[in-house]
Amino acid sequence: MEANERPPVAERPVVAERPVVAERPVVVERRSRVMASSLHLIAMGPSAEVLERGLDNAVEHLEHLERCWSRFIPTSDICRINRLGVAGGGPLTVDPSTIALLDAMVEGYQRTAGRFDPSVLPAVLAEGYTSSWVNPAVVVEVPDQPTAWSAGLLHDIDLDPAANTVTVPAGLSLDPGGIGKGFAADIVVGRMLAAGATGAMAEIGGDLSMDGTSPDAAGWLVDVERPDPTHGLLCSLAISGGGVATSSTRSRRWMVEGVERHHQIDPATERSSTTDLEAVTVIAPSGWLAEVHSTAAVGIGSRGVLAYLEGHGFSGIAFVRGDSSARMTADLADIEQRPLVGA
Amino acid sequence: MKAARTMTDLAGPTDRNTHAHTDPIKTVTKEPIMDVQMNLPSDEHAAAQRAKVEELQRRRAARNPANATASLNSAAGPTRGAPARHSPALGSKIAATGFGLATMFGLVAAMGYASAASASTPPANTVAPAQVVVVIHPADGSAPTAAVTGAPAVVAGAPAVVTATPSQPIALTAQPTVRPAPVSQAPAAKTNGSK
Numbered sequence: 254m255e256a257n258e259r260p261p262v263a264e265r266p267v268v269a270e271r272p273v274v275a276e277r278p279v280v281v282e283r284r285s286r287v288m289a290s291s292l293h294l295i296a297m298g299p300s301a302e303v304l305e306r307g308l309d310n311a312v313e314h315l316e317h318l319e320r321c322w323s324r325f326i327p328t329s330d331i332c333r334i335n336r337l338g339v340a341g342g343g344p345l346t347v348d349p350s351t352i353a354l355l356d357a358m359v360e361g362y363q364r365t366a367g368r369f370d371p372s373v374l375p376a377v378l379a380e381g382y383t384s385s386w387v388n389p390a391v392v393v394e395v396p397d398q399p400t401a402w403s404a405g406l407l408h409d410i411d412l413d414p415a416a417n418t419v420t421v422p423a424g425l426s427l428d429p430g431g432i433g434k435g436f437a438a439d440i441v442v443g444r445m446l447a448a449g450a451t452g453a454m455a456e457i458g459g460d461l462s463m464d465g466t467s468p469d470a471a472g473w474l475v476d477v478e479r480p481d482p483t484h485g486l487l488c489s490l491a492i493s494g495g496g497v498a499t500s501s502t503r504s505r506r507w508m509v510e511g512v513e514r515h516h517q518i519d520p521a522t523e524r525s526s527t528t529d530l531e532a533v534t535v536i537a538p539s540g541w542l543a544e545v546h547s548t549a550a551v552g553i554g555s556r557g558v559l560a561y562l563e564g565h566g567f568s569g570i571a572f573v574r575g576d577s578s579a580r581m582t583a584d585l586a587d588i589e590q591r592p593l594v595g596a
Numbered sequence: 597m598k599a600a601r602t603m604t605d606l607a608g609p610t611d612r613n614t615h616a617h618t619d620p621i622k623t624v625t626k627e628p629i630m631d632v633q634m635n636l637p638s639d640e641h642a643a644a645q646r647a648k649v650e651e652l653q654r655r656r657a658a659r660n661p662a663n664a665t666a667s668l669n670s671a672a673g674p675t676r677g678a679p680a681r682h683s684p685a686l687g688s689k690i691a692a693t694g695f696g697l698a699t700m701f702g703l704v705a706a707m708g709y710a711s712a713a714s715a716s717t718p719p720a721n722t723v724a725p726a727q728v729v730v731v732i733h734p735a736d737g738s739a740p741t742a743a744v745t746g747a748p749a750v751v752a753g754a755p756a757v758v759t760a761t762p763s764q765p766i767a768l769t770a771q772p773t774v775r776p777a778p779v780s781q782a783p784a785a786k787t788n789g790s791k
Contacts, residue, residue, distance in 0.1 A: 282783050295783050456785040467782070474777045474784035482788060489777035489784065501789030532789055536774055547789075568774050588776055 278451065280468045283308045287315045288323070288434055290458025296445050297452040297468050307448030311441040311455065318437045321348045322429045334419060335426040343420030344413060350440065352414050354429060357436055361545035362407050364565075368549035370520040371427050372407050431460065435498050435544030438462035442540075455540075461497040462540035479579075480531040480572050485594035487570065487579050496540030500547035501532035519552050528554045529574050536568040543567075555580070 278297050281304040285292040294311055296304040321330045330351040337345055361369045409422035438455040439462045445453035452465030454473055463473040472491035479487050480503045502525075519527070533550040537543035546567060550558050555573045562569035563582050571580045577593045777784070 280783060293785055295785065454785060456787070459787045459789040461785055461787055463785075469778065469780045469782035471775060471778050471780070472773070474780060474782055476777075476784050476786045478786055478788035480788070491775045491777040493772040493774075495772035497787050499787045499789035503789075534787055534789075536772060538771055566771050568771070585774060588774075 281305060288319050288457060293456040295454040296450040297466055298450040303449040307445040307450050310448055311445050314441055314444055315437055318350055321351050322433045324428055331427055331429055334421055338421045338425035341421055341423030344418030346418050349417050352412055352417055354436055355410055355412055357541050359407055361432060365545055365549035368552055369545045372425055373520055431544045431548055432541050434458045435460040435540035438540040459499045460540050460544050464494050477534055483595045486591055488588050488590055495538045496543040497536050498543035498547045499532055499534040500551045503531055528552055530555055530571055531574045532572040534570040
């Protein structure tokens with residue numbers, strides 16, 4: 254046998270190979286559905302068993318959050334808050350995660366100067382989004398409220414994290430919508446890391462949260478789809494962490510008396526937004542923050558959307574209706590846009 | 597004393613002039629025209645007097661048409677016309693009123709100019725923003741505190757300013773870095789909004 258020839262398999266040092274396998278990080282994935290949306294979990298760590306337990310825990314907790322936050326489950330905290338909001342009152346005891354969600358809602362409203370407003374549920378219902386997207390038999394009804402909705406009601410919520418209670422003003426009704434998904438993704442990523450993962454990512458309905466060591470050294474890999482998925486991917490990004498969210502006017506559309514409506518409500522008009530943007534993807538420090546600003550950015554329209562995102566220090570991609578190419582913030586200038594397919 | 601005398605001197609001739617000027621009319625109007633006509637003799641002198649009275653009546657009618665007929669036909673006595681000149685006190689009042697009106701109009705004009713100058717740039721939002729009351733409940737169970745802050749900015753396109761402290765802090769990390777994804781076998785996630 255020559256010096257540079259590889260030794261026969263039988264002569265390999267078997268003992269030396271096992272530590273290499275044991276030290277190699279394990280990556281586990283799980284795909285499911287939760288909150289009437291797609292669910293994708295990725296966790297990385299030294300032990301597959303530990304990671305699987307972490308994923309189990311994450312899924313269970315997501316189901317718990319859905320029971321707390323769904324506006325289609327009558328016993329949820331959100332439904333109880335909305336019933337209380339007919340005349341206003343409290344304190345109402347809720348899950349600690351609901352207190353945190355309400356706190357994020359208020360902060361999101363402030364950070365977007367009111368462009369993100371989860372208290373526009375009456376407008377959502379008036380536009381026709383009354384039944385569950387998954388089960389149309391489940392219909393949401395908010396009783397006629399003696400106090401009409403008005404912008405800024407969110408500020409009058411009184412939260413007591415020590416007692417886990419909330420007191421709501423008259424006229425308030427909430428639709429957690431997108432912020433619920435982004436916030437839930439942030440929560441379960443934290444839980445997966447606490448359960449032993451060295452890195453974790455959660456995607457719920459296009460809202461992503463990721464933290465820790467990524468499976469690829471370049472970062473967490475995120476494919477940005479075009480608003481019409483049949484047109485293929487726009488680009489692939491490697492992100493160091495934080496959150497990604499896409500708000501779209503293409504999804505969750507319906508017809509009312511021959512007029513197409515969608516779930517992106519403009520708080521100023523209380524109607525489906527008439528924006529010329531089909532979708533906006535935002536990359537931010539957390540999932541809920543990305544969701545809040547993507548919702549706000551969609552309503553701004555193509556003229557000011559990039560200035561809005563850059564003004565807040567976020568990276569973002571805007572899809573203009575009828576435009577095959579997307580517009581990106583300046584920091585994404587070296588991102589290559591893939592050609593449109595299937596058009 | 598000199599001033600008083602002067603006033604008396606001024607008043608005297610004025611009254612005298614008035615009487616001198618109005619005596620003929622007073623005489624005529626005190627007596628009914630019919631009486632005058634009845635007492636008038638039929639000679640030339642009487643005719644001249646009647647012509648003179650008629651001439652005076654015409655002058656008076658020309659000066660104050662409204663009173664002419666009344667003074668000629670009324671038994672209640674003569675009705676004097678407007679005084680020939682105003683008293684000094686009335687003049688002062690008129691002057692003061694004029695000065696006051698001029699001052700008032702000047703102030704109004706100045707205020708209008710100032711208002712127009714300040715309104716050259718229309719306000720971004722004519723509705724006063726609502727105050728934001730943030731109630732903070734400490735975790736140790738102590739009494740909650742309320743802080744009044746400004747409402748969120750409403751200027752279109754402007755970066756938002758966080759004006760309130762959240763009751764439960766939400767940890768945020770720095771803005772993530774983004775780069776083109778390499779060709780990789782690592783799992784990737786997708787984003788497309790509310791799938």
